[in-house]
Amino acid sequence: MEFSKYFPIWNQLxxxxxxILSHAATLHTAKKGTIIxxxxxxxxxxxxxxxxxxxxxxxxxxxxxxxxxxxxxxxMCMLSATCMMNSLQVEIVFQAEKDTTLWIIPPDVYKGLMRxxxxxxxxxxxxxxxxxxxxxxxxxxxxxxxxxxxxxxFLLEETAIENTTKLRITHETIANHLxxxxxxxTRMLRYFQSEGMVSLSRGTVEITDEAMLAALTxx
Amino acid sequence: MEFSKYFPIWNQLxxxxxxILSHAATLHTAKKGTIIxxxxxxxxxxxxxxxxxxxxxxxxxxxxxxxxxxxxxxxMCMLSATCMMNSLQVEIVFQAEKDTTLWIIPPDVYKGLMRxxxxxxxxxxxxxxxxxxxxxxxxxxxxxxxxxxxxxxFLLEETAIENTTKLRITHETIANHLxxxxxxxTRMLRYFQSEGMVSLSRGTVEITDEAMLAALTxx
Numbered sequence: 001m002e003f004s005k006y007f008p009i010w011n012q013l014x015x016x017x018x019x020i021l022s023h024a025a026t027l028h029t030a031k032k033g034t035i036i037x038x039x040x041x042x043x044x045x046x047x048x049x050x051x052x053x054x055x056x057x058x059x060x061x062x063x064x065x066x067x068x069x070x071x072x073x074x075x076m077c078m079l080s081a082t083c084m085m086n087s088l089q090v091e092i093v094f095q096a097e098k099d100t101t102l103w104i105i106p107p108d109v110y111k112g113l114m115r116x117x118x119x120x121x122x123x124x125x126x127x128x129x130x131x132x133x134x135x136x137x138x139x140x141x142x143x144x145x146x147x148x149x150x151x152x153x154f155l156l157e158e159t160a161i162e163n164t165t166k167l168r169i170t171h172e173t174i175a176n177h178l179x180x181x182x183x184x185x186t187r188m189l190r191y192f193q194s195e196g197m198v199s200l201s202r203g204t205v206e207i208t209d210e211a212m213l214a215a216l217t218x219x
Numbered sequence: 220m221e222f223s224k225y226f227p228i229w230n231q232l233x234x235x236x237x238x239i240l241s242h243a244a245t246l247h248t249a250k251k252g253t254i255i256x257x258x259x260x261x262x263x264x265x266x267x268x269x270x271x272x273x274x275x276x277x278x279x280x281x282x283x284x285x286x287x288x289x290x291x292x293x294x295m296c297m298l299s300a301t302c303m304m305n306s307l308q309v310e311i312v313f314q315a316e317k318d319t320t321l322w323i324i325p326p327d328v329y330k331g332l333m334r335x336x337x338x339x340x341x342x343x344x345x346x347x348x349x350x351x352x353x354x355x356x357x358x359x360x361x362x363x364x365x366x367x368x369x370x371x372x373f374l375l376e377e378t379a380i381e382n383t384t385k386l387r388i389t390h391e392t393i394a395n396h397l398x399x400x401x402x403x404x405t406r407m408l409r410y411f412q413s414e415g416m417v418s419l420s421r422g423t424v425e426i427t428d429e430a431m432l433a434a435l436t437x438x
Contacts, residue, residue, distance in 0.1 A: 058355070058358060058359060058362065060359075060362065060363035061363070062363075064362075064363065066358070066362050068358070079351075085344060085345055085348040086345065086348075087345045087346070087348035087349040087352060088348035088351065088352055089352050090351065090352055090355040092355075114340075114341055114344070115337060115341060116337070118334060118335070118337060118340060121333075121337060121340030121341050121343075121344065122333055122334060122340050124340075124344045125304060125333070125340065125343045125344045125347055126304055126305065126306045127306070128344055128347035128348060128351060129304040129305075129306035129307035129347060130306040131351060132298075132307065132309065132347060132350060132351050132354065133306060133307055133308050133309055135351065135354050135355060135358060136277070136309040136311075136354060138358060139277060139285070139287070139354060139357060139358060139361070140277060140279075142358070142361055142362065143277065143279065143283075143285050143361065143398045144279035144280070144281075144283065179362045
């Protein structure tokens with residue numbers, strides 16, 4: 001089954017555990033924009049991305065958003081299965097940023113395997129470590145980096161992900177990634193434009209001086 | 220050995236694993252103010268607090284601080300043993316906030332036990348979950364809560380920890396907990412004083428209206 005090519009530590013599992021996992025996992029498709037998991041109430045299960053792109057974000061009571069991290073091909077995440085761990089009490093929303101195909105692994109099945117399989121238990125700790133590292137990175141960004149550096153960093157990240165310097169993205173979307181307001185992003189982008197780093201037109205931000213943006217991020 | 224009364228899942232371990240752990244763990248004392256682990260370079264080991272209080276914080280290049288979480292009696296933390304996990308790349312400083320007695324467990328010993336013991340591997344995932352939950356809480360605070368609510372929440376937390384409404388704490392220290400500047404805290408506390416919520420004197424902040432502070436936090 002194809003699942004075996006995507007599950008990260010497949011070869012470390014016993015045939016029995018492989019069989020349990022591959023039979024329990026279900027393949028889903030999600031159109032761009034679909035909410036796959038909505039923190040507050042559900043325990044969806046673990047997500048394993050086959051192809052596409054997911055965004056994990058935190059949502060305020062007022063509907064503001066800030067991106068926590070993204071998941072790409074072969075990435076796995078258990079923060080949509082918080083019922084699996086007593087200690088995990090977080091509200092994270094997962095949305096498909098592109099058309100996405102993904103497996104969902106039921107939390108009770110995975111929890112059972114964690115108890116029986118050393119490799120799965122250790123892998124799960126490593127997975128928690130990955131997410132912890134990403135969220136700590138975000139804390140450092142929010143606390144210690146000024147917004148101009150964060151916007152510059154975000155534009156460069158998008159350029160790498162999309163493999164183009166002409167980004168089709170609205171100011172509103174950038175604001176939702178960075179947890180700020182649209183007006184603030186518009187002001188910042190106009191400043192970047194006046195400095196020759198980007199060129200703005202309706203619905204697009206074109207990076208015109210990548211080196212200067214990179215220098216700003218590092219400054 | 221006393222260690223057995225403090226290690227969280229002692230009764231789930233085999234006698235052999237109990238023996239390995241208790242022989243490897245070393246007991247230390249740290250005077251208030253001592254830096255126990257300094258993120259950038261060391262891999263100190265896992266910390267298990269016997270008595271006292273530790274503060275985990277993030278430090279900016281400019282020397283600013285923000286408190287991530289605290290550890291109290293019987294709390295354990297592996298974020299001072301990042302070498303134990305490939306995926307964990309974070310810079311966290313641990314400081315004794317009170318005179319503290321703690322065990323340090325060598326990372327290589329613990330890593331070996333994680334591979335051999337299902338209960339330890341699962342417990343470690345739970346522990347990561349606890350820290351993740353705390354840091355996500357901080358992200359939500361920083362992103363979605365205004366500073367007046369955060370200062371009010373911090374004062375109430377200190378009141379609970381110290382079991383007194385008369386806190387011996389400087390404005391500088393509060394600023395370091397919340398990741399802001401002393402002047403900002405001084406201005407906020409003076410506003411709180413003018414509203415009758417606190418009474419300020421040299422080196423102390425006295426809570427005079429706990430209910431009003433709590434209402435502000437929830438607002």
